Amino acid sequence: MLASACPGWICYAEKTHGSFIIPHISTTKSPQQVMGSLVKGYFAEQKHLPPDRIYHVTVMPCYDKKLEASRPDFFNQEYQTRDVDCVITTGEVLKLLEQEGVSLPDVDPSPLDTVLGGAEEELGTHGGGGSGGFLEHTFRHAARELFGIHVGSIRYKPLKNKDFQEVTLERDGEVLLQFALAYGFRNIQNLVQKLKRGKCPYHYVEVMACPSGCLNGGGQIKLEGESSKEELQQVERLYQSPRAEIPEENQAVRELYQRWLGGWASGRAQEVLHTRYHAVERENSALNIKW
Incomplete structure (x- = not known):
């Protein structure tokens, strides 16, 4: 199974490899579009509003998220509204603030609210890196549900480069699960060729179009006077600083599924x-x- 959260990868797969690769891609919507469904569905119902009365804006590190939001699959024909109405990148947010003469350190903080209701006391995140943590979450879930193994820390094995790494679960010398992450189109092309030759050993691959993943997205803020490597390391530290949560253990998520x-x-x-x-x-x- 191949991850489906990256619109750049999805666009490439649909246009370049089409019917061959599509059956291997997870049907789960990206986090942006999951939130779009919840905002225009669950949240709209809670507020007693039709979906077209809500204007939903997301902030993303990626320009391709704009294309994703415009897909016909994410348009509500009945109410003539998109699940996500507007996507702006982090770099565009900074430009907007500069145009308005606003400096974030000078703005008074306000409590975080959630689409599920109530207020959160602190910002939360997920484990598994800055591209959504899909590999680690799926790996742990599969190990627990399929083999009764509770995985602690996960050890990555770099292959040809740091953007192609694999993770393996073994028991008594037998390989039970073999996962990988493939970032950047060079690694994606190698992955597709392995699939076409029938020599891809992986049960699941976290695929992202940008080298180094989403935190290095094309829409991210670029800092002056710092190298791209130093900048990325700083962003990674900030991203990993909030408390990580396990989705299944989140009470609001449980109630959403139940109710x-x-x-x-x-x-x-x-x-x-x-x-x-x-x-x-x-x-x-x-x-x-071809002549």
Whole structure:
């Protein structure tokens, strides 16, 4: 199974490898589009508003998230509204603040609220790095549910480069799970070639189009006077500083599944949290005909 959170990767897969690669991609929506479904669905119901009365804005490190939000799959025909109405990058947020003469250190902080209701006392995050933590969460869940093994720390084994690493679960010398992360198109292309040759040993791959993952996204703020490596290390430290949570142990998430989605594997959960992908047919023209 291949992760589905990166719109750059999804666009490449649909246009370049189409029907071959699509069956291998997870149908789970990206976090942005999951939140879009919750804002225009659950939150709208809680506020007794139709979805088109809510304007939903997300802040992302990636320009391709704008393309993702514009996909027809994420448009509500009944109410003529998108799940995510506007996407702005972190770099664009900084430009907007500069245009308005606003400096964040001078702004009074306010409590964090959530789409699930109530107020959080502190900012939370997830384990598993700055690209969503999909590999680590899926790895731990699979180890526990399939083999009854509770995984502690996860050890990554770098392969050809730091953006292609693998994780293995073994018991008595037998490989039970073999996962990998592949960041950047060079590694993605190598991964696809392995799949086509039938020599891909992985059960799950966390795939991201940007080298070093989402924290190095094209829409991120670029600091003056610092190298890209130092800047990325600083962002990684900040991203990992909040308390990490396990989604299944979050009480608000549990209540959402029980009260609104109707259970972990319900039809409504499938409709709200999952999507489909579409192979893009190549147009024949004189430019791509092999003579």
